[in-house]
Amino acid sequence: MLARALARGQLHHALMLVGPRGIGKATLARGLACGLLCTAAPGRGCGVCGICQRVLAGTHPDVDWLRPEGAAGQITIDAARACHLRQQSAPYEGHAYVIIIDPADALNDSSGNALLKAVEEPRPGVHFILLATNMQAVLPTILSRSLPIRLGRLADDDVAGILAARAADISPERQRMAVLLAEGSAGVAIELALDPALDRCLTLLREAIRASAAGPSLIFGGDKGPLWTAFSAAVQEVAAAEADAQAQAAEAQAAVTGKKKRQSADKADKADKPKAKDAPAHLRWVAGRLAELWTLHLRERTRGRSGLPGLPPADRLSPAATVRQLAILQRFVARVDRNANVRLLLEETLLELGDAA
Numbered sequence: 022m023l024a025r026a027l028a029r030g031q032l033h034h035a036l037m038l039v040g041p042r043g044i045g046k047a048t049l050a051r052g053l054a055c056g057l058l059c060t061a062a063p064g065r066g067c068g069v070c071g072i073c074q075r076v077l078a079g080t081h082p083d084v085d086w087l088r089p090e091g092a093a094g095q096i097t098i099d100a101a102r103a104c105h106l107r108q109q110s111a112p113y114e115g116h117a118y119v120i121i122i123d124p125a126d127a128l129n130d131s132s133g134n135a136l137l138k139a140v141e142e143p144r145p146g147v148h149f150i151l152l153a154t155n156m157q158a159v160l161p162t163i164l165s166r167s168l169p170i171r172l173g174r175l176a177d178d179d180v181a182g183i184l185a186a187r188a189a190d191i192s193p194e195r196q197r198m199a200v201l202l203a204e205g206s207a208g209v210a211i212e213l214a215l216d217p218a219l220d221r222c223l224t225l226l227r228e229a230i231r232a233s234a235a236g237p238s239l240i241f242g243g244d245k246g247p248l249w250t251a252f253s254a255a256v257q258e259v260a261a262a263e264a265d266a267q268a269q270a271a272e273a274q275a276a277v278t279g280k281k282k283r284q285s286a287d288k289a290d291k292a293d294k295p296k297a298k299d300a301p302a303h304l305r306w307v308a309g310r311l312a313e314l315w316t317l318h319l320r321e322r323t324r325g326r327s328g329l330p331g332l333p334p335a336d337r338l339s340p341a342a343t344v345r346q347l348a349i350l351q352r353f354v355a356r357v358d359r360n361a362n363v364r365l366l367l368e369e370t371l372l373e374l375g376d377a378a
């Protein structure tokens with residue numbers, strides 16, 4: 022449908038791509054931008070010409086990404102205003118100017134207002150592509166001015182095909198697990214397959230399920246108990262992976278900028294390491310991944326299966342208890358990013374999950 026509209030030059034000026042995380046919303050947005058800007062294959066995009074390559078690399082001047090900034094995680098009014106000003110005299114180099122808002126629910130009242138007029142009635146050649154996982158969270162004024170395109174989940178076979186192409190050196194066993202966990206989202210499957218902390222997080226989930234079933238004795242079993250041992254092992258794995266990635270990035274930078282920078286990068290890296298160990302961001306990340314995996318485990322149950330392999334079977338839970346637990350996990354995910362004390366929140370949640378069973 023989109024390809025036909027593109028080829029006819031009738032692509033809607035404000036598309037809202039809606040779908041779960043990792044489903045390919047940003048990839049589709051880049052593809053549409055190629056179609057709008059490519060001169061080798063106009064109305065379709067070739068994916069290989071200089072224009073397409075710049076679009077795909079995120080460096081084309083006629084494609085602007087509006088993303089959240091700062092601690093509030095919102096698109097600022099300054100960024101929105103700058104975009105609004107640009108679109109008034111766009112397009113520049115090509116014959117289209119594409120503004121990708123990722124995600125659309127990061128627009129607040131003021132930044133949303135700054136773009137409202139442009140979204141409603143953009144100049145010829147100006148296209149807004151808004152990405153959203155949850156349409157309910159998008160400002161109604163923006164929502165009502167855009168055309169929603171819902172992206173469904175892919176079949177497991179398709180996810181497996183994409184994963185095999187992108188993460189070929191990952192063992193088939195791990196690939197299967199990632200496909201199962203990803204629930205039709207290729208981006209999530211790739212992320213999981215490459216995640217060095219996946220095994221640790223699955224061990225943590227096993228311990229967390231046991232602790233929630235056993236109650237306070239295991240939940241408050243102390244740092245040396247199986248639950249919190251598994252938790253810190255996962256956190257350390259995440260911290261180590263991040264330190265590795267930073268070291269690699271520093272090395273790559275050093276290769277470009279020469280030895281002097283390399284020394285300072287090494288120093289900075291060493292100085293960061295002790296702090297990185299228990300950084301709240303890592304605790305939150307692990308807690309979030311735990312809730313995500315737990316949710317998937319329970320969803321397997323709602324599909325009539327017994328849950329993820331290697332975990333206590335979820336089919337001992339009644340359907341009502343499964344729904345209650347899913348709601349508790351959803352609340353946990355919504356709170357974990359803002360909560361100062363991740364451990365306390367997790368303890369409370371595990372107690373609640375135990376009661377809900």
Ligand SMILES: [Zn+2]
Nearest residue numbers: 059067070073
């Ligand atoms: Zn091209």
